[in-house]
Amino acid sequence: QKEVEQDPGPLSVPEGAIVSLNCTYSNSAFQYFMWYRQYSRKGPELLMYTYSSGNKEDGRFTAQVDKSSKYISLFIRDSQPSDSATYLCAMSDGYNFNKFYFGSGTKLNVKP
Amino acid sequence: GAVVSQHPSWVICKSGTSVKIECRSLDFQATTMFWYRQFPKQSLMLMATSNEGSKATYEQGVEKDKFLINHASLTLSTLTVTSAHPEDSSFYICSARAGGEDTQYFGPGTRLTVL
Numbered sequence: 001q002k003e004v005e006q007d008p009g010p011l012s013v014p015e016g017a018i019v020s021l022n023c024t025y026s027n028s029a030f031q032y033f034m035w036y037r038q039y040s041r042k043g044p045e046l047l048m049y050t051y052s053s054g055n056k057e058d059g060r061f062t063a064q065v066d067k068s069s070k071y072i073s074l075f076i077r078d079s080q081p082s083d084s085a086t087y088l089c090a091m092s093d094g095y096n097f098n099k100f101y102f103g104s105g106t107k108l109n110v111k112p
Numbered sequence: 113g114a115v116v117s118q119h120p121s122w123v124i125c126k127s128g129t130s131v132k133i134e135c136r137s138l139d140f141q142a143t144t145m146f147w148y149r150q151f152p153k154q155s156l157m158l159m160a161t162s163n164e165g166s167k168a169t170y171e172q173g174v175e176k177d178k179f180l181i182n183h184a185s186l187t188l189s190t191l192t193v194t195s196a197h198p199e200d201s202s203f204y205i206c207s208a209r210a211g212g213e214d215t216q217y218f219g220p221g222t223r224l225t226v227l
Contacts, residue, residue: 043218
């Protein structure tokens with residue numbers, strides 16, 4: 001079983017839709033959770049970073065962590081064609097910051 | 113802040129030659145840098161982790177004599193692909209972590225094509 005599971009998609013939505021991207025994980029020691037956005041042929045860009053459980057909002061993006069269920073989500077409101085990219089979740093246990101665990105990425109396509 | 117650059121952004125070389133890729137943290141000091149490889153439509157594969165002034169730690173299955181990593185300063189790490197072969201063609205991405213920070217900042221990547 002992989003440490004982090006993420007549906008590869010592709011996920012196709014119309015412009016303006018609310019998008020929900022999710023990851024599940026198996027290691028209850030994970031405390032730091034990140035979402036990256038990667039455009040084609042580019043390096044990943046850090047979008048959201050959260051610690052432990054709870055929600056964090058930044059503009060149209062909301063990151064949610066449910067440690068009891070070992071489940072994290074990224075919500076995108078009013079999705080735009082420019083949001084079309086691959087979204088990677090990542091996490092670490094906070095003890096060894098040199099060890100990060102990445103999901104395989106979900107490809108999102110927002111249709112105009 | 114937290115900008116990481118890579119150079120070159122793309123490179124084409126002949127089989128058997130060596131290629132050096134530079135990774136720089138532009139506005140912070142990176143105590144740790146990571147090198148990843150990414151094949152089309154696949155996720156990131158960690159190759160090695162390097163701390164400034166120390167030898168890199170390679171992931172299982174990554175040939176350390178083929179992929180030479182040098183982290184000579186707190187803002188620069190280099191990856192040299194020695195005696196490159198077509199199967200080494202890939203997208204190489206570096207990332208950097210500042211001391212005490214709990215996340216990584218990625219560079220834009222370098223696309224290597226070996227003919």
